[in-house]
Amino acid sequence: xxxxxxxxxxxxxxxxxxxxxxxxxxxxxxxxxxxxxxxxxxxxxxxxxxxxxxxxxxxxxxxxxxxxxxxxxxxxxxxxxxxxxxxxxxxxxxxxxxxxxxxxxxxxxxxxxxxxxxxxxxxxxxxxxxxxxxxxxxxxxxxxxxxxxxxxxxxxxxxxxxxxxxxxxxxxxxxxxxxxxxxxxxxxxxxxxxxxxxxxxxxxxxxxxxxxxxxxxxxxxxxxxxxxxxxxxxxxxxxxxxxxxxxxxxxxxxxxxxxxxxxxxxxxxxxxx
Numbered sequence: 021x022x023x024x025x026x027x028x029x030x031x032x033x034x035x036x037x038x039x040x041x042x043x044x045x046x047x048x049x050x051x052x053x054x055x056x057x058x059x060x061x062x063x064x065x066x067x068x069x070x071x072x073x074x075x076x077x078x079x080x081x082x083x084x085x086x087x088x089x090x091x092x093x094x095x096x097x098x099x100x101x102x103x104x105x106x107x108x109x110x111x112x113x114x115x116x117x118x119x120x121x122x123x124x125x126x127x128x129x130x131x132x133x134x135x136x137x138x139x140x141x142x143x144x145x146x147x148x149x150x151x152x153x154x155x156x157x158x159x160x161x162x163x164x165x166x167x168x169x170x171x172x173x174x175x176x177x178x179x180x181x182x183x184x185x186x187x188x189x190x191x192x193x194x195x196x197x198x199x200x201x202x203x204x205x206x207x208x209x210x211x212x213x214x215x216x217x218x219x220x221x222x223x224x225x226x227x228x229x230x231x232x233x234x235x236x237x238x239x240x241x242x243x244x245x246x247x248x249x250x251x252x253x254x255x256x257x258x259x260x261x262x263x264x265x266x267x268x269x270x271x272x273x274x275x276x277x278x279x280x281x282x283x284x285x286x287x288x289x290x291x292x293x
Contacts, residue, residue: 038282042278042279042282045142045143045144046142046144048142048145049142049144049145049148050145050148052141052142052145053144053145053146053147053148053149053152054149054152056145056146056149057148057149057152057153060149060153061153061156075157075160075161076160076161076164078116079109079112079113079116079161080109082108082112082228083105083108083109083112086104086108086228087104087105087108090104097228097229097230098229098230098232099230100229100230101230101251101254102173102250102253102254103172103173106168106169106172106173106253107228107230107250108227108228109165109168110165110250110253111226111227111228111246111250112227112228113158113161113162113164113165114185114186114189114227114245114246114249114250115222115225115227115242115246116157116161117154117157117158117161117186117189117190117193118189118190118192118193118242118245118246119193119218120153120154120157120158120190120193121151121154121189121190121191121192121193121194121196121197122193122194122196122197122214122218123197123214124147124150124151124153124154124193124194124197125147125150125194125197125198125201126197126200126201126204126205126210126211126214127150128146128147128149128150129143129146129147129201129204129205130204130205130211132146133205133292136289136292137289137292143281143285144278147194147198151190151194154190154193154194155187155190158186158190162182162183162186169253173253176253176254176255177255177257178252178253178254178255178256178257179252179253181249181252181257182249182252182253184249185245185246185248185249185252186249188245188249188263188266188267188270189242189245189246189249191267191270191271191274192241192242192245192266192267192269192270192273194274194277195270195273195274195276195277196273196277198274198277198278198280198281199273199276199277199280199281200214201281202280202281202284202285202287202288205288205292206288206291206292221240221242224237224240225237225240225242225243225246226240226243226246226247227246231243231247241266241269242266243262244260244262244263244265244266245263245266245267247260248260248262248263
């Protein structure tokens with residue numbers, strides 16, 4: 021593969037060329053992303069003994085701890101619409117899909133740092149490969165949730181909408197992750213800030229407790245996605261206005277983050293090189 025030299029000159033001097041090149045790279049990324057995705061899976065399975073169990077152990081640990089705290093009334097939690105262990109399990113699976121999506125762009129690009137600075141592989145292919153991993157991990161967790169649901173609550177047709185809610189959370193997470201990726205490639209502090217921010221954000225999100233009827237927590241942008249998706253476990257076919265608004269913001273934000281990354285890419289690569 022030929023080496024490529026990036027220029028740090030402003031790409032928006034020729035906006036049509038910028039847009040055409042972006043679309044060309046995006047179209048070329050699908051097949052490359054699939055090969056990278058399969059390669060990453062092979063490497064991951066060679067280096068781990070427990071495999072996909074690692075996707076479930078943190079979630080199940082949180083469910084057990086929260087269920088114990090709830091049963092002992094150590095912390096007062098308002099009544100939930102689902103059995104509390106199932107409420108926490110569903111919330112953790114949805115939340116973890118969102119967190120994985122935020123982390124994926126920076127993790128993938130950091131792991132492929134040599135590749136993005138010395139080859140013609142579109143960066144979009146690396147990011148898409150990460151998105152595929154996030155969706156696969158989410159699918160594995162959802163399969164476990166389906167088994168638990170089959171044991172605990174009766175099936176309702178609205179449950180078929182749950183994957184759409186997961187995709188919405190992944191898109192929102194990718195938009196955030198891609199927006200911060202250029203800075204994260206240059207400064208390791210960004211990755212640490214993201215990890216710390218996710219811890220605080222977790223406790224501000226109705227993952228292990230129901231959303232309050234009023235208060236500032238209702239303005240959490242993840243809340244409509246998580247609450248609406250979890251409500252589909254109960255047979256509710258509706259979609260809240262907040263859900264639609266956040267999905268729209270996520271889609272626009274993902275495109276904007278992609279274009280922002282394209283603009284920042286020459287400067288990032290020149291610094292990394």
